[in-house]
Amino acid sequence: MTSIAIFASGTGSNAARIIEHFAEVDDIEVALVICNKSTAGVLQLAAEAGIPSHLLDRSTFYHQEEILNVLSQFRIDFIALAGFLWLIPPYLVSAYDGRMLNIHPALLPKYGGKGMYGMHVHQAVKAAGEAESGISIHLVNEAFDEGSVIFQARCQLNADDTAETIRAKVLKLEHRHYATVIEDYIRDVVMSDLKNSDGGVGS
Numbered sequence: 001m002t003s004i005a006i007f008a009s010g011t012g013s014n015a016a017r018i019i020e021h022f023a024e025v026d027d028i029e030v031a032l033v034i035c036n037k038s039t040a041g042v043l044q045l046a047a048e049a050g051i052p053s054h055l056l057d058r059s060t061f062y063h064q065e066e067i068l069n070v071l072s073q074f075r076i077d078f079i080a081l082a083g084f085l086w087l088i089p090p091y092l093v094s095a096y097d098g099r100m101l102n103i104h105p106a107l108l109p110k111y112g113g114k115g116m117y118g119m120h121v122h123q124a125v126k127a128a129g130e131a132e133s134g135i136s137i138h139l140v141n142e143a144f145d146e147g148s149v150i151f152q153a154r155c156q157l158n159a160d161d162t163a164e165t166i167r168a169k170v171l172k173l174e175h176r177h178y179a180t181v182i183e184d185y186i187r188d189v190v191m192s193d194l195k196n197s198d199g200g201v202g203s
C-alpha cells in the first residue's frame with residue numbers, strides 16, 4: 001500500500017476530492033490529514049471519512065522535526081498539499097524530495113510566490129486582464145510555488161469574469177484534475193523510486 005498525507009488548512013474541497021478518489025483505489029490510500037488550523041473544515045471532513053488527522057503547531061513545525069515521526073508512524077510515502085499556506089521547512093522538503101506535490105490556482109510562473117494565495121491570485125489575474133487562467137500542479141521545494149511544474153490545465157476568461165467567477169472556473173479544474181494527477185505521478189515516479197531505494201520514509 002502506498003500512503004498519502006494531505007496537508008490542508010482551509011475548507012478542504014480539494015482534500016475532499018482526493019479522499020473520495022482514493023477511496024476507490026486499491027493500492028493507494030489517504031492515511032493522514034495534517035492541518036494547522038483547529039477550525040479548518042478539512043478536520044471535520046477527515047473525521048467523517050475515518051482518516052486520522054494531526055494538528056500542527058507553528059514553532060514545532062519550524063524548529064523541531066517531530067512531524068517526521070508522525071509521518072513515519074503512518075508510513076507516509078507521499079505528501080499532497082491542498083490549500084496549505086505555510087512554507088515547507090527544508091528538512092521536510094528534503095525528506096520528501098520528489099514525493100510532495102502542491103496545487104496552485106494560476107498558470108505558474110505567473111501569479112505565484114509569497115502572498116499569492118486565495119482570492120489574491122484571482123484578483124491579480126483579473127486586474128491584469130488575462131485572457132486565460134488555470135491550475136499548476138508542481139513539485140514542492142523550499143520557495144513558494146517554484147518547484148517544477150508537472151501539469152497545467154487552462155480555462156478561458158472573458159471581460160465579464162470577476163475574481164469570484166475566475167475562482168469558480170479554476171476550482172472546477174482543480175477538482176477535475178488534482179487527484180488523478182497525484183495518482184499518475186505516484187504510479188509513474190514514486191512507486192518505482194520507492195522500489196529502487198530502501199523504501200523511504202514510509203516503508
Ligand code: GRF
Nearest residue numbers: 010011012013014083103105
Ligand atoms: C485551492 O485554490 C488551491 O489551489 C490552493 O488553495 C485552495 C484550497 O482550496 N492551493 P480548498 O481548501 O481545497 O477548497
